[in-house]
Amino acid sequence: xxxxxxxxxxxxxxxxxxxxxxxxxxxxxxxxxxxxxxxxxxxxxxxxxxxxxxxxxxxxxxxxxxxxxxxxxxxxxxxxxxxxxxxxxxxxxxxxxxxxxxxxxxxxxxxxxxxxxxxxxxxxxxxxxxxxxxxxxxxxxxxxxxxxxxxxxxxxxxxxxxxxxxxxxxxxxxxxxxxxxxxxxxxxxxxxxxxxxxxxxxxxxxxxxx
Numbered sequence: 739x740x741x742x743x744x745x746x747x748x749x750x751x752x753x754x755x756x757x758x759x760x761x762x763x764x765x766x767x768x769x770x771x772x773x774x775x776x777x778x779x780x781x782x783x784x785x786x787x788x789x790x791x792x793x794x795x796x797x798x799x800x801x802x803x804x805x806x807x808x809x810x811x812x813x814x815x816x817x818x819x820x821x822x823x824x825x826x827x828x829x830x831x832x833x834x835x836x837x838x839x840x841x842x843x844x845x846x847x848x849x850x851x852x853x854x855x856x857x858x859x860x861x862x863x864x865x866x867x868x869x870x871x872x873x874x875x876x877x878x879x880x881x882x883x884x885x886x887x888x889x890x891x892x893x894x895x896x897x898x899x900x901x902x903x904x905x906x907x908x909x910x911x912x913x914x915x916x917x918x919x920x921x922x923x924x925x926x927x928x929x930x931x932x933x934x935x936x937x938x939x940x941x942x943x944x945x946x947x948x
Contacts (some may be wrong), residue, residue, distance in 0.1 A: 739754065739755065739756060739757060739761045740754070740755045741753070741754050741755075742754075742755070742914070742917055742918075744917070744918050744921040744922075746921070746922060746925060747894075749812060750812065751809070751812050751813070751921055751925055752812060752813050752814065753814040753815075753816060753917060753921045754814070754815050754816070755816045755818065755912060755917060756816065756817045757821040757822075758821075759826045762817060762826055762829060765815050766815070766828050766829065766832045768813065769810055769813055769815065769832075770832070770838075772810065772811055773810055773811070780839065780931075780932050780936065781838050781839060782810065782838070782839050782841055782928055782931040782932045782935060783808050783809065783810045783839070783840050783928065784807075784808070784809040784810070784840075784841055784925060784926070784927030784928030784929075784931060785806070785807070785808060785840040785842045785845060785848065785860070785863070785924070785927065786806075786807040786842055786920065786923050786924045787803050787805070787806060787807065787848045787851060788803075788804050788805040788807065788816075789801040789803055789804055790802050790803075790804035790820065802820070802855050803819060803851050803852060803855045803856065804818065804820050805817060805818050805819060805920070806819055806829075806852065807920045807923070807924040809921065809924035809925045809928045810928055811928070814920075814921045814925060816917060816920055816921075817829065818912075819855075819856055825856050825857065825858060830858060833859065833860045834859065834860075834861045835861065836861060838862060839862045839864055839931065840862060840863045841863075841866050841869075841927050841930070841931030841935075842863075842865075842927045843866050843867060843882075843884040843887060843927065844865075845860075845863045845864065845865055845866075846863065864931065866884070866887050866930055866934070867879055867880045867881060868880045869931075870882075870887045870891065870934055873934045874890050874891070884926060884927065884930075887930060888926050891929075891930045891933050893926055893929045893930050894926075895926045
C-alpha cells in the first residue's frame with residue numbers, strides 16, 4: 739500500500755494504491771462513510787480502468803485489466819487487481835451497492851472487462867456521454883471522450899501522453915506519473931457525474947445498461 743497526495747488545481751486528492759485485502763476493505767469503508775455528508779454531493783463514484791498489455795508469440799497484443807480506479811470527493815483508490823489471488827468480497831459488495839452510481843466514459847466496456855477478467859459486476863453504471871448529451875442538450879456529447887464532456891460541464895481534464903496511457907500497469911511499483919493521471923481521470927469523472935446528476939430530470943434508469 740502507498741498513499742499519495744495528488745494536486746489537481748487548488749485541491750488535493752488522497753490516492754491510495756491498494757494491493758492487499760485489509761487495506762482494500764478499510765479504504766472502501768472510508769470512501770463509503772465520506773459519501774452523502776454534503777447535500778450538494780451525490781453518491782457518485784468515478785470509475786476507470788488501467789490495463790496491462792502483453793505480446794504473444796505471433797506478435798498479437800492482448801490486454802487484461804490491471805487496476806480498478808475509484809474516486810469520490812477528495813479520495814481516490816487505485817486497486818491493483820492483478821495483485822490479488824482471489825478478488826475480495828468487500829470489492830464485489832461495494833460495486834453492488836444500490837445507493838451508489840458509478841460513472842465514467844466507456845464504462846459499459848469497462849464493466850464488461852471487469853466481468854471477463856475477474857468475474858466482477860457493477861450494479862449502477864452510467865455512461866457520461868449520453869447523460870451529458872441529455873442534461874446539457876448537446877447531442878454530440880454522447881460520442882465524445884472525457885476531455886470534451888468534462889469541458890462542456892466546466893471541468894478541466896489533463897490529457898494523457900501515449901507513454902502514460904500505455905504505461906506498465908503490471909509493474910511491481912507503479913510510476914508516479916501513471917498514478918497521477920489515473921487520479922485525474924477518475925476525479926474528473928466524479929466531478930462531471932456529480933454535476934450532471936444534480937440537475938437531471940428524466941429517470942436515472944434511462945441511462946443505465948443491462
